[in-house]
Amino acid sequence: MLRIGNVQLASNLLLAPIAGYCDLPMRLITRQLGSVGLAFTDLLCPHGVIKQNRRTKWLMATSPDDQPLGMQLYGNDPKLMAEAARWSVDHGAVVVDINMGCPVDKVTKTFAGAMMLCTPDVTTRVVDAVISAVGDRVPVTAKTRLGYEADELTAPALARRLVNTGIQCLTIHGRTAALRFKGSVDLDGIAAVVDAVHDAGHGRVPCIGSGDVRTPFDATRMIEHTGCDGVMIGRAALEAPWIFRDTHQLLTTGAITNELTLRERVEVIRQHFDHMRSLRDDRFALTIIRQRISAYAKQLGPCRQLRHAIRKLADANAMDGLLDTFLYNVGSAVDAVPLTWEQRAKQWNQPGRALACKRA
Ligand SMILES: Cc1cc2nc3c(=O)[nH]c(=O)nc-3n(C[C@H](O)[C@H](O)[C@H](O)COP(=O)(O)O)c2cc1C
Structure with a gap:
Protein backbone atom coordinates (compact mmCIF):
# COMPACT_ATOMS: atom_id res chain seq x y z
CA MET A 1 0.00 0.00 0.00
CA THR A 253 -11.20 -6.99 -6.35
CA GLY A 254 -11.80 -6.08 -9.99
CA ALA A 255 -15.50 -5.36 -9.48
CA ILE A 256 -17.85 -2.97 -7.71
CA THR A 257 -20.60 -4.63 -5.70
CA ASN A 258 -23.11 -3.18 -3.26
CA GLU A 259 -23.29 0.29 -4.72
CA LEU A 260 -25.07 2.74 -2.45
CA THR A 261 -28.86 2.67 -2.64
CA LEU A 262 -30.95 5.82 -2.91
CA ARG A 263 -31.71 5.65 0.82
CA GLU A 264 -28.00 5.40 1.64
CA ARG A 265 -27.15 8.33 -0.67
CA VAL A 266 -29.79 10.47 1.01
CA GLU A 267 -28.33 9.53 4.40
CA VAL A 268 -24.97 10.86 3.18
CA ILE A 269 -26.58 14.25 2.49
CA ARG A 270 -28.28 14.18 5.90
CA GLN A 271 -25.02 13.40 7.70
CA HIS A 272 -23.05 15.99 5.75
CA PHE A 273 -25.66 18.57 6.71
CA ASP A 274 -25.52 17.47 10.36
CA HIS A 275 -21.72 17.76 10.38
CA MET A 276 -21.97 21.31 9.03
CA ARG A 277 -24.51 22.25 11.70
CA SER A 278 -22.54 20.78 14.56
CA LEU A 279 -19.10 21.97 13.42
CA ARG A 280 -20.23 25.46 12.41
CA ASP A 281 -23.83 26.61 12.63
CA ASP A 282 -27.24 26.42 10.94
CA ARG A 283 -26.63 29.45 8.76
CA PHE A 284 -23.46 27.98 7.33
CA ALA A 285 -25.08 24.57 6.83
CA LEU A 286 -28.03 26.10 4.95
CA THR A 287 -25.81 28.24 2.71
CA ILE A 288 -23.56 25.35 1.79
CA ILE A 289 -26.24 22.69 1.29
CA ARG A 290 -28.15 25.03 -1.04
CA GLN A 291 -25.00 25.19 -3.21
CA ARG A 292 -24.05 21.53 -2.95
CA ILE A 293 -27.42 19.93 -3.56
CA SER A 294 -27.02 20.20 -7.36
CA ALA A 295 -23.85 18.10 -7.20
CA TYR A 296 -25.43 15.48 -4.92
CA ALA A 297 -28.59 15.45 -7.05
CA LYS A 298 -26.63 14.10 -10.02
CA GLN A 299 -26.30 10.81 -8.15
CA LEU A 300 -29.91 10.54 -6.93
CA GLY A 301 -31.92 9.99 -10.09
CA PRO A 302 -35.07 12.11 -10.58
CA CYS A 303 -35.25 14.52 -7.59
CA ARG A 304 -36.26 17.92 -8.93
CA GLN A 305 -38.67 18.70 -6.11
CA LEU A 306 -36.11 17.84 -3.45
CA ARG A 307 -33.49 19.98 -5.18
CA HIS A 308 -35.84 22.97 -5.34
CA ALA A 309 -37.00 22.51 -1.75
CA ILE A 310 -33.44 22.40 -0.44
CA ARG A 311 -32.47 25.49 -2.43
CA LYS A 312 -35.31 27.36 -0.72
CA LEU A 313 -34.77 25.84 2.72
CA ALA A 314 -34.75 28.53 5.43
CA ASP A 315 -34.93 26.46 8.61
CA ALA A 316 -32.25 23.82 9.26
CA ASN A 317 -34.68 21.88 11.45
CA ALA A 318 -36.87 21.25 8.38
CA MET A 319 -34.14 19.33 6.52
CA ASP A 320 -34.92 15.93 8.07
CA GLY A 321 -38.58 16.27 7.10
CA LEU A 322 -37.70 17.15 3.51
CA LEU A 323 -35.43 14.14 3.14
CA ASP A 324 -37.92 11.79 4.81
CA THR A 325 -40.75 12.97 2.56
CA PHE A 326 -38.57 12.48 -0.50
CA LEU A 327 -37.70 8.91 0.55
CA TYR A 328 -41.34 8.15 1.35
CA ASN A 329 -42.55 9.42 -2.03
CA VAL A 330 -40.00 7.37 -3.93
CA GLY A 331 -41.56 4.17 -2.61
CA SER A 332 -39.81 0.83 -3.02
CA ALA A 333 -37.10 2.35 -5.25
CA VAL A 334 -35.41 3.77 -2.14
CA ASP A 335 -33.60 0.49 -1.70
CA ALA A 336 -32.42 0.31 -5.31
CA VAL A 337 -29.25 1.85 -6.79
CA PRO A 338 -30.47 4.99 -8.60
CA LEU A 339 -27.54 5.31 -10.97
CA THR A 340 -24.70 2.79 -11.21
CA TRP A 341 -21.13 3.75 -12.02
CA GLU A 342 -21.54 1.97 -15.36
CA GLN A 343 -24.51 4.21 -16.18
CA ARG A 344 -22.65 7.28 -14.97
CA ALA A 345 -19.65 6.42 -17.16
CA LYS A 346 -21.96 6.18 -20.19
CA GLN A 347 -23.39 9.62 -19.38
CA TRP A 348 -19.89 11.06 -19.25
CA ASN A 349 -19.12 9.76 -22.69
CA GLN A 350 -21.85 11.94 -24.13
CA PRO A 351 -20.48 15.19 -25.60
CA GLY A 352 -20.55 18.42 -23.62
CA ARG A 353 -20.36 16.97 -20.11
CA ALA A 354 -18.26 18.79 -17.54
CA LEU A 355 -17.59 18.23 -13.87
CA ALA A 356 -19.32 20.62 -11.50
CA CYS A 357 -16.98 23.42 -10.48
CA LYS A 358 -17.54 27.07 -9.70
CA ARG A 359 -14.03 28.24 -10.46
CA ALA A 360 -13.46 26.73 -13.91
C1 LIG B 1 -13.00 24.94 -7.34
C2 LIG B 1 -11.67 24.27 -7.30
C3 LIG B 1 -10.78 24.57 -6.29
C4 LIG B 1 -9.51 23.96 -6.24
N1 LIG B 1 -8.67 24.25 -5.21
C5 LIG B 1 -7.44 23.67 -5.16
C6 LIG B 1 -6.56 23.94 -4.08
O1 LIG B 1 -6.87 24.66 -3.13
N2 LIG B 1 -5.33 23.35 -4.12
C7 LIG B 1 -4.94 22.52 -5.15
O2 LIG B 1 -3.84 22.02 -5.15
N3 LIG B 1 -5.79 22.22 -6.14
C8 LIG B 1 -7.03 22.76 -6.17
N4 LIG B 1 -7.89 22.43 -7.18
C9 LIG B 1 -7.48 21.41 -8.17
C10 LIG B 1 -7.92 20.02 -7.69
O3 LIG B 1 -7.25 19.63 -6.52
C11 LIG B 1 -7.68 18.95 -8.77
O4 LIG B 1 -6.30 18.80 -9.03
C12 LIG B 1 -8.41 19.29 -10.08
O5 LIG B 1 -9.72 19.72 -9.83
C13 LIG B 1 -8.46 18.06 -11.02
O6 LIG B 1 -9.05 16.97 -10.38
P1 LIG B 1 -10.62 16.57 -10.54
O7 LIG B 1 -10.90 16.49 -12.02
O8 LIG B 1 -10.68 15.22 -9.84
O9 LIG B 1 -11.42 17.63 -9.88
C14 LIG B 1 -9.13 23.02 -7.23
C15 LIG B 1 -10.06 22.68 -8.23
C16 LIG B 1 -11.30 23.29 -8.27
C17 LIG B 1 -12.26 22.89 -9.35
Whole structure:
Protein backbone atom coordinates (compact mmCIF):
# COMPACT_ATOMS: atom_id res chain seq x y z
CA MET A 1 0.00 0.00 0.00
CA LEU A 2 1.02 3.59 -0.57
CA ARG A 3 3.47 5.19 1.84
CA ILE A 4 4.48 8.84 1.82
CA GLY A 5 7.63 9.24 3.87
CA ASN A 6 6.74 7.97 7.36
CA VAL A 7 2.98 8.05 6.69
CA GLN A 8 1.38 4.74 5.76
CA LEU A 9 -1.90 5.23 3.88
CA ALA A 10 -4.85 2.84 4.00
CA SER A 11 -5.42 3.24 0.26
CA ASN A 12 -3.79 4.90 -2.73
CA LEU A 13 -6.78 7.22 -3.18
CA LEU A 14 -6.49 10.85 -2.07
CA LEU A 15 -9.17 13.49 -1.59
CA ALA A 16 -8.06 16.59 -3.51
CA PRO A 17 -7.82 20.03 -2.01
CA ILE A 18 -10.72 21.98 -3.52
CA ALA A 19 -10.81 25.56 -2.28
CA GLY A 20 -14.22 26.36 -0.85
CA TYR A 21 -15.36 22.74 -0.79
CA CYS A 22 -13.09 20.28 1.03
CA ASP A 23 -13.55 21.63 4.54
CA LEU A 24 -13.81 19.55 7.72
CA PRO A 25 -17.48 18.46 7.28
CA MET A 26 -16.76 17.38 3.69
CA ARG A 27 -13.61 15.51 4.67
CA LEU A 28 -15.40 13.76 7.54
CA ILE A 29 -18.32 12.57 5.43
CA THR A 30 -15.94 11.33 2.75
CA ARG A 31 -13.73 9.50 5.24
CA GLN A 32 -16.78 7.92 6.91
CA LEU A 33 -17.71 6.30 3.61
CA GLY A 34 -14.30 4.63 3.49
CA SER A 35 -11.03 4.19 1.59
CA VAL A 36 -9.72 7.75 1.65
CA GLY A 37 -5.95 7.28 2.01
CA LEU A 38 -5.19 10.96 2.62
CA ALA A 39 -7.18 14.19 2.52
CA PHE A 40 -6.02 17.79 2.26
CA THR A 41 -7.13 21.18 3.46
CA ASP A 42 -7.74 23.91 0.88
CA LEU A 43 -4.69 25.90 -0.02
CA LEU A 44 -3.73 28.06 2.96
CA CYS A 45 -2.09 31.45 2.94
CA PRO A 46 0.95 31.37 5.27
CA HIS A 47 0.11 34.82 6.71
CA GLY A 48 -3.36 33.55 7.60
CA VAL A 49 -1.90 30.43 9.19
CA ILE A 50 0.52 32.34 11.35
CA LYS A 51 -1.95 35.07 12.34
CA GLN A 52 -4.76 32.52 12.71
CA ASN A 53 -7.38 34.78 11.20
CA ARG A 54 -10.98 33.58 11.37
CA ARG A 55 -11.13 32.27 7.80
CA THR A 56 -7.88 30.33 7.97
CA LYS A 57 -8.80 28.94 11.38
CA TRP A 58 -11.88 27.36 9.81
CA LEU A 59 -9.91 26.10 6.79
CA MET A 60 -7.41 24.47 9.17
CA ALA A 61 -10.05 23.09 11.52
CA THR A 62 -9.56 19.38 12.05
CA SER A 63 -10.49 16.61 14.50
CA PRO A 64 -9.08 13.23 15.56
CA ASP A 65 -11.21 11.38 12.98
CA ASP A 66 -9.89 13.66 10.22
CA GLN A 67 -6.60 11.81 9.84
CA PRO A 68 -4.31 11.39 7.99
CA LEU A 69 -4.49 15.05 7.00
CA GLY A 70 -2.28 17.05 4.70
CA MET A 71 -2.28 20.85 4.99
CA GLN A 72 -1.52 22.70 1.79
CA LEU A 73 0.35 26.01 1.79
CA TYR A 74 0.95 28.47 -1.00
CA GLY A 75 3.56 31.18 -1.16
CA ASN A 76 7.07 31.89 -2.32
CA ASP A 77 8.70 33.38 0.77
CA PRO A 78 10.89 30.63 2.23
CA LYS A 79 10.90 32.02 5.80
CA LEU A 80 7.17 32.56 5.94
CA MET A 81 6.42 29.17 4.38
CA ALA A 82 8.73 27.47 6.89
CA GLU A 83 6.97 29.16 9.80
CA ALA A 84 3.51 28.29 8.46
CA ALA A 85 4.64 24.70 7.93
CA ARG A 86 5.73 24.46 11.58
CA TRP A 87 2.36 25.85 12.63
CA SER A 88 0.54 23.33 10.45
CA VAL A 89 2.42 20.37 11.87
CA ASP A 90 1.81 21.61 15.42
CA HIS A 91 -1.92 21.73 14.61
CA GLY A 92 -2.63 18.35 13.04
CA ALA A 93 -0.88 18.09 9.66
CA VAL A 94 0.91 14.79 9.10
CA VAL A 95 1.85 15.92 5.59
CA VAL A 96 2.74 19.45 4.45
CA ASP A 97 2.00 20.08 0.78
CA ILE A 98 3.20 23.04 -1.25
CA ASN A 99 0.83 24.29 -3.93
CA MET A 100 2.60 24.80 -7.26
CA GLY A 101 -0.43 24.47 -9.51
CA CYS A 102 -3.07 27.05 -8.63
CA PRO A 103 -3.77 29.15 -11.75
CA VAL A 104 -5.93 31.78 -10.01
CA ASP A 105 -4.66 35.36 -10.52
CA LYS A 106 -4.80 36.23 -6.82
CA VAL A 107 -2.21 33.49 -6.23
CA THR A 108 -0.06 33.69 -9.38
CA LYS A 109 0.40 37.46 -9.16
CA THR A 110 2.30 36.85 -5.92
CA PHE A 111 4.55 34.42 -7.85
CA ALA A 112 3.04 31.49 -5.97
CA GLY A 113 0.88 28.56 -7.14
CA ALA A 114 1.40 27.71 -10.82
CA MET A 115 3.96 30.51 -11.20
CA MET A 116 6.34 28.29 -9.25
CA LEU A 117 6.57 26.17 -12.39
CA CYS A 118 8.31 29.13 -14.04
CA THR A 119 10.78 29.96 -11.24
CA PRO A 120 12.52 26.69 -10.34
CA ASP A 121 15.31 28.35 -8.32
CA VAL A 122 12.88 30.18 -6.02
CA THR A 123 10.68 27.08 -5.86
CA THR A 124 13.62 24.95 -4.76
CA ARG A 125 14.53 27.49 -2.06
CA VAL A 126 10.96 27.39 -0.68
CA VAL A 127 10.94 23.59 -0.65
CA ASP A 128 14.35 23.51 1.00
CA ALA A 129 13.21 25.91 3.74
CA VAL A 130 10.02 23.95 4.45
CA ILE A 131 11.91 20.66 4.59
CA SER A 132 14.49 22.19 6.96
CA ALA A 133 11.64 23.40 9.19
CA VAL A 134 9.48 20.25 9.38
CA GLY A 135 11.11 17.52 7.29
CA ASP A 136 12.28 15.61 10.36
CA ARG A 137 8.67 15.38 11.60
CA VAL A 138 6.49 14.96 8.50
CA PRO A 139 6.90 14.41 4.77
CA VAL A 140 6.85 17.51 2.59
CA THR A 141 5.04 17.05 -0.73
CA ALA A 142 4.06 19.20 -3.71
CA LYS A 143 1.18 19.44 -6.15
CA THR A 144 1.63 20.94 -9.57
CA ARG A 145 0.46 20.98 -13.19
CA LEU A 146 2.13 19.91 -16.45
CA GLY A 147 3.50 23.40 -17.07
CA TYR A 148 2.33 26.98 -17.28
CA GLU A 149 1.63 27.07 -21.02
CA ALA A 150 1.27 24.24 -23.54
CA ASP A 151 4.68 25.06 -25.04
CA GLU A 152 6.40 25.07 -21.62
CA LEU A 153 5.85 21.62 -20.11
CA THR A 154 8.31 22.18 -17.30
CA ALA A 155 6.82 19.73 -14.79
CA PRO A 156 9.14 16.75 -15.50
CA ALA A 157 12.27 18.89 -15.03
CA LEU A 158 10.82 20.55 -11.92
CA ALA A 159 9.78 17.14 -10.56
CA ARG A 160 13.38 15.87 -10.78
CA ARG A 161 14.62 18.95 -8.94
CA LEU A 162 11.96 18.68 -6.25
CA VAL A 163 12.72 15.02 -5.61
CA ASN A 164 16.44 15.78 -5.40
CA THR A 165 15.64 18.53 -2.89
CA GLY A 166 13.76 16.05 -0.69
CA ILE A 167 10.09 16.12 -1.65
CA GLN A 168 8.51 12.81 -0.62
CA CYS A 169 5.56 12.72 -3.04
CA LEU A 170 4.40 14.73 -6.03
CA THR A 171 0.83 15.09 -7.26
CA ILE A 172 0.43 16.03 -10.90
CA HIS A 173 -2.76 17.50 -12.34
CA GLY A 174 -2.62 16.64 -16.02
CA ARG A 175 -3.37 20.08 -17.44
CA THR A 176 -1.36 23.25 -17.91
CA ALA A 177 -2.12 26.30 -15.78
CA ALA A 178 -3.23 28.19 -18.90
CA LEU A 179 -5.90 25.57 -19.52
CA ARG A 180 -7.28 25.94 -16.00
CA PHE A 181 -10.00 23.24 -16.12
CA LYS A 182 -10.71 23.26 -19.86
CA GLY A 183 -10.27 20.29 -22.16
CA SER A 184 -9.42 16.81 -20.96
CA VAL A 185 -6.66 15.62 -18.73
CA ASP A 186 -3.46 14.61 -20.59
CA LEU A 187 -2.56 11.10 -19.42
CA ASP A 188 0.66 11.03 -21.47
CA GLY A 189 1.70 14.26 -19.77
CA ILE A 190 1.06 12.69 -16.36
CA ALA A 191 3.05 9.59 -17.41
CA ALA A 192 6.08 11.78 -18.27
CA VAL A 193 6.01 13.33 -14.79
CA VAL A 194 5.53 9.94 -13.10
CA ASP A 195 8.63 8.66 -14.93
CA ALA A 196 10.64 11.73 -13.89
CA VAL A 197 9.65 11.30 -10.22
CA HIS A 198 10.35 7.57 -10.21
CA ASP A 199 13.74 8.01 -11.94
CA ALA A 200 14.90 10.80 -9.63
CA GLY A 201 13.65 9.02 -6.51
CA HIS A 202 14.91 5.57 -7.60
CA GLY A 203 11.35 4.28 -7.27
CA ARG A 204 11.03 5.35 -3.63
CA VAL A 205 9.10 8.58 -4.16
CA PRO A 206 5.46 8.12 -5.19
CA CYS A 207 3.69 10.20 -7.80
CA ILE A 208 -0.07 10.75 -7.72
CA GLY A 209 -2.21 11.46 -10.78
CA SER A 210 -5.01 14.03 -10.71
CA GLY A 211 -7.66 15.17 -13.16
CA ASP A 212 -11.01 14.06 -14.55
CA VAL A 213 -11.42 10.94 -12.41
CA ARG A 214 -15.22 10.94 -12.60
CA THR A 215 -15.86 7.25 -12.02
CA PRO A 216 -13.86 4.35 -10.53
CA PHE A 217 -13.10 3.20 -14.09
CA ASP A 218 -11.27 6.48 -14.78
CA ALA A 219 -9.00 5.78 -11.79
CA THR A 220 -8.11 2.33 -13.14
CA ARG A 221 -7.42 3.84 -16.57
CA MET A 222 -5.19 6.54 -15.09
CA ILE A 223 -3.11 4.05 -13.11
CA GLU A 224 -2.76 1.67 -16.06
CA HIS A 225 -1.90 4.40 -18.55
CA THR A 226 0.50 6.48 -16.45
CA GLY A 227 2.00 4.08 -13.89
CA CYS A 228 1.08 6.54 -11.12
CA ASP A 229 1.15 5.21 -7.56
CA GLY A 230 -2.18 6.66 -6.57
CA VAL A 231 -5.04 8.79 -7.74
CA MET A 232 -6.38 12.04 -6.34
CA ILE A 233 -10.08 12.70 -6.78
CA GLY A 234 -11.64 16.14 -6.53
CA ARG A 235 -14.83 17.27 -8.22
CA ALA A 236 -16.37 13.80 -8.53
CA ALA A 237 -16.20 13.46 -4.74
CA LEU A 238 -18.54 16.44 -4.42
CA GLU A 239 -21.19 14.44 -6.25
CA ALA A 240 -20.36 11.07 -4.77
CA PRO A 241 -18.13 11.07 -1.69
CA TRP A 242 -18.47 7.28 -1.79
CA ILE A 243 -16.33 7.17 -4.97
CA PHE A 244 -13.27 6.26 -2.86
CA ARG A 245 -14.97 3.20 -1.38
CA ASP A 246 -16.11 1.97 -4.80
CA THR A 247 -12.82 2.75 -6.54
CA HIS A 248 -10.86 0.92 -3.87
CA GLN A 249 -13.12 -2.08 -4.31
CA LEU A 250 -12.64 -2.00 -8.08
CA LEU A 251 -8.85 -1.72 -7.73
CA THR A 252 -8.55 -4.49 -5.17
CA THR A 253 -11.20 -6.99 -6.35
CA GLY A 254 -11.80 -6.08 -9.99
CA ALA A 255 -15.50 -5.36 -9.48
CA ILE A 256 -17.85 -2.97 -7.71
CA THR A 257 -20.60 -4.63 -5.70
CA ASN A 258 -23.11 -3.18 -3.26
CA GLU A 259 -23.29 0.29 -4.72
CA LEU A 260 -25.07 2.74 -2.45
CA THR A 261 -28.86 2.67 -2.64
CA LEU A 262 -30.95 5.82 -2.91
CA ARG A 263 -31.71 5.65 0.82
CA GLU A 264 -28.00 5.40 1.64
CA ARG A 265 -27.15 8.33 -0.67
CA VAL A 266 -29.79 10.47 1.01
CA GLU A 267 -28.33 9.53 4.40
CA VAL A 268 -24.97 10.86 3.18
CA ILE A 269 -26.58 14.25 2.49
CA ARG A 270 -28.28 14.18 5.90
CA GLN A 271 -25.02 13.40 7.70
CA HIS A 272 -23.05 15.99 5.75
CA PHE A 273 -25.66 18.57 6.71
CA ASP A 274 -25.52 17.47 10.36
CA HIS A 275 -21.72 17.76 10.38
CA MET A 276 -21.97 21.31 9.03
CA ARG A 277 -24.51 22.25 11.70
CA SER A 278 -22.54 20.78 14.56
CA LEU A 279 -19.10 21.97 13.42
CA ARG A 280 -20.23 25.46 12.41
CA ASP A 281 -23.83 26.61 12.63
CA ASP A 282 -27.24 26.42 10.94
CA ARG A 283 -26.63 29.45 8.76
CA PHE A 284 -23.46 27.98 7.33
CA ALA A 285 -25.08 24.57 6.83
CA LEU A 286 -28.03 26.10 4.95
CA THR A 287 -25.81 28.24 2.71
CA ILE A 288 -23.56 25.35 1.79
CA ILE A 289 -26.24 22.69 1.29
CA ARG A 290 -28.15 25.03 -1.04
CA GLN A 291 -25.00 25.19 -3.21
CA ARG A 292 -24.05 21.53 -2.95
CA ILE A 293 -27.42 19.93 -3.56
CA SER A 294 -27.02 20.20 -7.36
CA ALA A 295 -23.85 18.10 -7.20
CA TYR A 296 -25.43 15.48 -4.92
CA ALA A 297 -28.59 15.45 -7.05
CA LYS A 298 -26.63 14.10 -10.02
CA GLN A 299 -26.30 10.81 -8.15
CA LEU A 300 -29.91 10.54 -6.93
CA GLY A 301 -31.92 9.99 -10.09
CA PRO A 302 -35.07 12.11 -10.58
CA CYS A 303 -35.25 14.52 -7.59
CA ARG A 304 -36.26 17.92 -8.93
CA GLN A 305 -38.67 18.70 -6.11
CA LEU A 306 -36.11 17.84 -3.45
CA ARG A 307 -33.49 19.98 -5.18
CA HIS A 308 -35.84 22.97 -5.34
CA ALA A 309 -37.00 22.51 -1.75
CA ILE A 310 -33.44 22.40 -0.44
CA ARG A 311 -32.47 25.49 -2.43
CA LYS A 312 -35.31 27.36 -0.72
CA LEU A 313 -34.77 25.84 2.72
CA ALA A 314 -34.75 28.53 5.43
CA ASP A 315 -34.93 26.46 8.61
CA ALA A 316 -32.25 23.82 9.26
CA ASN A 317 -34.68 21.88 11.45
CA ALA A 318 -36.87 21.25 8.38
CA MET A 319 -34.14 19.33 6.52
CA ASP A 320 -34.92 15.93 8.07
CA GLY A 321 -38.58 16.27 7.10
CA LEU A 322 -37.70 17.15 3.51
CA LEU A 323 -35.43 14.14 3.14
CA ASP A 324 -37.92 11.79 4.81
CA THR A 325 -40.75 12.97 2.56
CA PHE A 326 -38.57 12.48 -0.50
CA LEU A 327 -37.70 8.91 0.55
CA TYR A 328 -41.34 8.15 1.35
CA ASN A 329 -42.55 9.42 -2.03
CA VAL A 330 -40.00 7.37 -3.93
CA GLY A 331 -41.56 4.17 -2.61
CA SER A 332 -39.81 0.83 -3.02
CA ALA A 333 -37.10 2.35 -5.25
CA VAL A 334 -35.41 3.77 -2.14
CA ASP A 335 -33.60 0.49 -1.70
CA ALA A 336 -32.42 0.31 -5.31
CA VAL A 337 -29.25 1.85 -6.79
CA PRO A 338 -30.47 4.99 -8.60
CA LEU A 339 -27.54 5.31 -10.97
CA THR A 340 -24.70 2.79 -11.21
CA TRP A 341 -21.13 3.75 -12.02
CA GLU A 342 -21.54 1.97 -15.36
CA GLN A 343 -24.51 4.21 -16.18
CA ARG A 344 -22.65 7.28 -14.97
CA ALA A 345 -19.65 6.42 -17.16
CA LYS A 346 -21.96 6.18 -20.19
CA GLN A 347 -23.39 9.62 -19.38
CA TRP A 348 -19.89 11.06 -19.25
CA ASN A 349 -19.12 9.76 -22.69
CA GLN A 350 -21.85 11.94 -24.13
CA PRO A 351 -20.48 15.19 -25.60
CA GLY A 352 -20.55 18.42 -23.62
CA ARG A 353 -20.36 16.97 -20.11
CA ALA A 354 -18.26 18.79 -17.54
CA LEU A 355 -17.59 18.23 -13.87
CA ALA A 356 -19.32 20.62 -11.50
CA CYS A 357 -16.98 23.42 -10.48
CA LYS A 358 -17.54 27.07 -9.70
CA ARG A 359 -14.03 28.24 -10.46
CA ALA A 360 -13.46 26.73 -13.91
C1 LIG B 1 -13.00 24.94 -7.34
C2 LIG B 1 -11.67 24.27 -7.30
C3 LIG B 1 -10.78 24.57 -6.29
C4 LIG B 1 -9.51 23.96 -6.24
N1 LIG B 1 -8.67 24.25 -5.21
C5 LIG B 1 -7.44 23.67 -5.16
C6 LIG B 1 -6.56 23.94 -4.08
O1 LIG B 1 -6.87 24.66 -3.13
N2 LIG B 1 -5.33 23.35 -4.12
C7 LIG B 1 -4.94 22.52 -5.15
O2 LIG B 1 -3.84 22.02 -5.15
N3 LIG B 1 -5.79 22.22 -6.14
C8 LIG B 1 -7.03 22.76 -6.17
N4 LIG B 1 -7.89 22.43 -7.18
C9 LIG B 1 -7.48 21.41 -8.17
C10 LIG B 1 -7.92 20.02 -7.69
O3 LIG B 1 -7.25 19.63 -6.52
C11 LIG B 1 -7.68 18.95 -8.77
O4 LIG B 1 -6.30 18.80 -9.03
C12 LIG B 1 -8.41 19.29 -10.08
O5 LIG B 1 -9.72 19.72 -9.83
C13 LIG B 1 -8.46 18.06 -11.02
O6 LIG B 1 -9.05 16.97 -10.38
P1 LIG B 1 -10.62 16.57 -10.54
O7 LIG B 1 -10.90 16.49 -12.02
O8 LIG B 1 -10.68 15.22 -9.84
O9 LIG B 1 -11.42 17.63 -9.88
C14 LIG B 1 -9.13 23.02 -7.23
C15 LIG B 1 -10.06 22.68 -8.23
C16 LIG B 1 -11.30 23.29 -8.27
C17 LIG B 1 -12.26 22.89 -9.35
